[in-house]
Amino acid sequence: MILTTTSPSPYSLPAGLPEALDRLARTPRLLVAIDFDGTLAPFTDDPLRSRALPDSHLALIALWKIPATKIAVVSGRALDSLRIVADPPKGTILVGSHGVEMQMVVGEDPDLQLTTQEITDVSDLNELLDEVAEDHNEVWVEHKPAGAVLHTRGADSAEAQEAEHEALADTEDEFSSLLVRPGKDVLEFSVREANKGEALRELRRRTHATGVFYAGDDLTDEDAFAVLRSGDVGVHAGYSGRTRAPFQVPGPAQITVVLQYLASVRAAVSRQTATMA
Ligand SMILES: [Mg+2]
Known part of the structure; x- marks a missing residue:
């Protein structure tokens, strides 16, 4: 053997x-x-x-x-x-x-240190993304001090794509300047550039x-x-x-x-x- x-x-x-x-x-x-x-x-x-x-x-x-x-x-x-x-x-x-x-x-x-405007923007941004996440399975929002992140890791790819498109379209309508950062199964929005x-x-x-x-x-x-x-x-x-x-x-x-x-x-x-x- x-x-x-x-x-x-x-x-x-x-x-x-x-x-x-x-x-x-x-x-x-x-x-x-x-x-x-x-x-x-x-x-x-x-x-x-x-x-x-x-x-x-x-x-x-x-x-x-x-x-x-x-x-x-x-x-x-x-x-x-x-x-x-x-x-x-x-x-x-x-x-x-x-x-x-x-x-x-x-x-x-x-x-x-965030300005009053930035604090308001972060709060509005979180509210908006929460609404997007609510409409999609396995999509959730991480709240951060200067922004928010849409997480789509658990969602199927069509659902993830739809949620990301919706988030991009809605934030574009709502905010004049917002830093958008795509990552692996995440889409991050920030009011402060870094x-x-x-x-x-x-x-x-x-x-x-x-x-x-x-x-x-x-x-x-x-x-x-x-x-x-x-x-x-x-x-x-x-x-x-x-x-x-x-x-x-x-x-x-x-x-x-x-x-x-x-x-x-x-x-x-x-x-x-x-x-x-
Ligand atoms: Mg990493």
């Missing part, structure tokens, strides 16, 4: 990525910025039940412990929701609503980072990939074929391997520096 084992072979990082991470790990002040849903956490039907893959979470904690290394979770989620699901170590920077809400220190109030690219620029400035790692899976992460500079490393989670990220991996499970690799080389560099000092 011949016995064969089918244990999976360990994932090897795409060509060039280990070398790029080796170089980045030597930067004096490293910023590790990462998207949550679809990158740290696999997608779930109930957004509040999403959690980062345990080993990715551990790798982030390992990075967070290394001197001169800052961690930021950069998400389209509202900050309140991100705080619950990300469960970050103290000192992690949280960026919610694609940069509208930025919390540099845990416990500190995020920077978000994107992950601007957020990442701001994070680089505020953390004085000399090198940046960024990973994300969605269209909105492309803005962040676009502001990466020479020496930074961008990794797209998922093979979209349309990303600006220089490297692609299949999804969250492989992002774990990337983070573990970065944590181990950064820790080694940090130990070396400490010995030499």
Whole structure:
């Protein structure tokens, strides 16, 4: 009898990525910025039940412990929701609503001040989208501080398309300026313009980072990939074929391997520096 084992072979990082991470790990002040849903956490039907893959979470904690290394979770989620699901170590920077809400220190109030007009618009927008969602099966609305998101993940594609068309037509009639952002099974409306690219620029400035790692899976992460500079490393989670990220991996499970690799080389560099000092 011949016995064969089918244990999976360990994932090897795409060509060039280990070398790029080796170089980045030597930067004096490293910023590790990462998207949550679809990158740290696999997608779930109930957004509040999403959690980062345990080993990715551990790798982030390992990075967070290394001197001169800052961690930021950069998400389209509202900050309140991100705080619950990300469960970050103290000192992690949280960026919610694609940069509208930025919390540099845990416990500190995020920077978000809306004008009276914006507050009225958000309330009208939510009311309007709730009406659209009511007319469609498995379509629901996520309420956010500066906007709202129409979720269609559970709906069949005809129903989803109809709901999105309706939401677009109704909001166009109602609001003069509204930022519309399509994503995976979501259509997001915001009264405040912000994107992950601007957020990442701001994070680089505020953390004085000399090198940046960024990973994300969605269209909105492309803005962040676009502001990466020479020496930074961008990794797209998922093979979209349309990303600006220089490297692609299949999804969250492989992002774990990337983070573990970065944590181990950064820790080694940090130990070396400490010995030499
Ligand atoms: Mg994502």
